[in-house]
Amino acid sequence: MFLNTHTQFIMSKLIKPKNYKAILDLKQTEQGIKLIKDFFQQNLSTELRLRRVTAPLFVLKGLGINDDLNGVERAVTFPIKDLGDQKAEVVHSLAKWKRLTLSEYKIETGYGIYTDMNAIRADEELDNLHSLYVDQWDWEAVMTKEERNIEFLKNVVKRIYAAILRTEYLTYETYPQLKPFLPREIHFIHSEELLQMYPDKTPKEREDAIAKKYGAVFIMGIGGKLSNGEKHDGRAPDYDDWTTPNSDGYLGLNGDILIWYPILDRAIELSSMGIRVDKEALLRQLALEGKEDRKELYFHKRLLEDKLPLSIGGGIGQSRLCMVLLQKAHVGEIQASIWPEEQRQECKKYGMYLI
DSSP states (O other): OOOOHHHHHHHHHOOOOTTOOOSSOHHHHHHHHHHHHHHHHHHHHHHHTEEEOOOOSEEETTSSOSOOTTSOOOOOEEEEGGGTTEEEEEOSOOHHHHHHHHHHTTOOTTOEEEEEEEEEOTTOOOSSSOOSEEEEEEEEEEOOGGGOSHHHHHHHHHHHHHHHHHHHHHHHHHOTTSOOOOOSSOEEEEHHHHHHHSTTSOHHHHHHHHHHHHSEEEEEOOSSBOTTSOBSSOOOTTSBOOSSBOTTSSBOSEEEEEEEETTTTEEEEEEEEEEBOOHHHHHHHHHHTTOGGGGGSHHHHHHHTTOSOOEEEEEEEHHHHHHHHTTOSOGGGTSOOOOOHHHHHHHHHTTOOOO
16 A cells, blocks of 8 residues: 555554553443542642642633644644634643633632643644544642752652552552563753763653653753754743753753553653743743733733732653553554544554553
């Protein structure tokens, strides 16, 4: 069968693990998904003192509320008849919406919110980990100025990781054929340190190397340029703080939780999170990225006028966590989405039956 160039590119990204066979059948998988989602969100809520709130699937365009991810992904947009065809955008994430909600709900310091975030990312490159449909637990908590430091960030990461470990253990207790593989502790490293360790590797190769070495890692300081003049990965300039110096002598109060996943023989990101920008960091990062025109948008005005609380927050992939803990080889074994027919058939040949 002849494949066009783009389809060939998509197929080349598909990881086909040798001798893969799903440990759980379809019925057990569906039951396991519910078990994990119910248990983990309760643990996350307890660990970080979060209350559940209802979140939007779409927001009005032009308010600066939608997350622009790396700044190049197109939001799914549609006109609203009863608003004179004013445009709405399906959310990419709720990074900024949550901070507005903290203010509107008058959440006290030390407490926060979480929600089920559902998104459509039409520009996603489809492979074992990436889908058009994104589901995650988005969370945000109010913090003090004194807590805006790397030690506080690390403490929150450890608590999230502890909730992941407890969920892995419950999954094993329910399905003993799923053997636990996550390490007891998570390792911390800054993206600049990682560059110095592996100067000849790409960012993704560095992630694989450090995740394989430690099993679970939190890579800090993502968004700014490193000593080689390149970014480890892109971050929008208006939610995570990636330019404030920390006590370790590096820039950045954010990062990603990654684990080493032996089934795919690669690192997998489970969460992106961080201490959010204060007024000074927002102005600094907008200037660095040439996005100073955003200062006139609704969200940014609220922040610059000191009308939003200081906060920490992030997103934790629901389908990804289920995929890892149920030891699946493709996210399509966990969630229903659209896949190229060629990829669906190829997955089937290698034991990956996409929902």
